[in-house]
Amino acid sequence: MNIYYLEPLSRAWTRMKLALFKPFDLNKWMVMGFTAFLATLMDGHNRGGGSGGDRSGADWEDIIDGPRYAWEWLLDHTWWLMFGIFIVCVIIFVVVLFTWLSSRGKFMFLDNVVQDKAEVVKPWHQFKELGNSLFLWRLCYGFFVFGLFMVFFVIGFIRMAQIYDETGFSYVPVLFILQMVLMFILMLIIFGYISMFLDHFVVPIMYKNNMRVLSAWSNFITLLSQHFLYFILYGLLIFVLTVAIIILIIFFGLFTCCLGFLLLMIPYIGSVMTLPITYTIRALGLEFLAQFGDEYVIFEEIKQLQK
Numbered sequence: 379m380n381i382y383y384l385e386p387l388s389r390a391w392t393r394m395k396l397a398l399f400k401p402f403d404l405n406k407w408m409v410m411g412f413t414a415f416l417a418t419l420m421d422g423h424n425r426g427g428g429s430g431g432d433r434s435g436a437d438w439e440d441i442i443d444g445p446r447y448a449w450e451w452l453l454d455h456t457w458w459l460m461f462g463i464f465i466v467c468v469i470i471f472v473v474v475l476f477t478w479l480s481s482r483g484k485f486m487f488l489d490n491v492v493q494d495k496a497e498v499v500k501p502w503h504q505f506k507e508l509g510n511s512l513f514l515w516r517l518c519y520g521f522f523v524f525g526l527f528m529v530f531f532v533i534g535f536i537r538m539a540q541i542y543d544e545t546g547f548s549y550v551p552v553l554f555i556l557q558m559v560l561m562f563i564l565m566l567i568i569f570g571y572i573s574m575f576l577d578h579f580v581v582p583i584m585y586k587n588n589m590r591v592l593s594a595w596s597n598f599i600t601l602l603s604q605h606f607l608y609f610i611l612y613g614l615l616i617f618v619l620t621v622a623i624i625i626l627i628i629f630f631g632l633f634t635c636c637l638g639f640l641l642l643m644i645p646y647i648g649s650v651m652t653l654p655i656t657y658t659i660r661a662l663g664l665e666f667l668a669q670f671g672d673e674y675v676i677f678e679e680i681k682q683l684q685k
Contacts, residue, residue: 411650416483482509578663
């Protein structure tokens with residue numbers, strides 16, 4: 379089996395040009411851009427002065443004791459505590475709502491790319507069950523990842539407090555800091571790959587076979603275990619493309635005297651403006667997955683792509 383990376387990217391780029399520019403249809407851009415917007419909803423000083431060791435020690439002591447002081451202050455100011463709880467509840471509600479909308483939106487945008495159409499109402503109802511299945515998995519996974527990172531930071535903070543109590547930071551705990559940084563980077567890489575696998579491969583498998591998320595994950599994990607290195611390298615390709623896209627957006631913003639940055643910050647408008655990029659990345663996953671057998675071919679028709 380020959381697995382390629384640039385050829386699927388080239389085919390995805392060609393599909394994008396045919397769908398969005400031949401011919402150019404503003405209405406199609408606006409409608410498809412809306413589904414892209416839904417699909418990507420959840421994809422969001424040092425102090426100076428002073429001298430001497432005593433002042434530095436006081437700063438570290440303030441940091442170490444900060445959580446306790448903050449909690450005591452909140453207990454003395456009940457209204458602020460209630461307001462904080464309210465804000466947390468609002469944030470949780472928004473996260474849950476956006477996760478639900480984007481889960482349905484991923485199938486809507488995928489369907490528009492596969493079928494080369496621009497629809498909202500029909501796919502919104504058509505993919506209700508698949509969207510809800512994906513939503514529940516993403517919600518549980520998201521809270522798990524958030525909880526894991528919170529535990530990581532709490533353990534790190536407690537350990538730093540212990541080191542401070544033992545040494546007063548007479549030396550910089552370089553080894554501990556290095557371990558924490560490496561562990562943090564490793565967690566980012568692992569969870570980044572899981573999210574990428576879900577979006578690029580598991581969702582298309584759900585779409586093609588009309589199966590729930592756990593069944594699709596089982597299907598993909600079997601494929602992943604047989605071709606692990608290919609998918610790891612695919613993740614590196616996505617990383618390189620992401621860096622290139624970020625650089626391109628920076629140049630675009632600077633070239634337009636920051637007006638481009640302002641337009642891209644408007645959620646829906648930004649999704650329409652970046653639709654060629656979003657479309658290409660969406661099609662790239664499908665083209666790459668199709669190389670592993672007919673059962674993974676998502677596009678119903680293999681068109682003669684024009685150069």
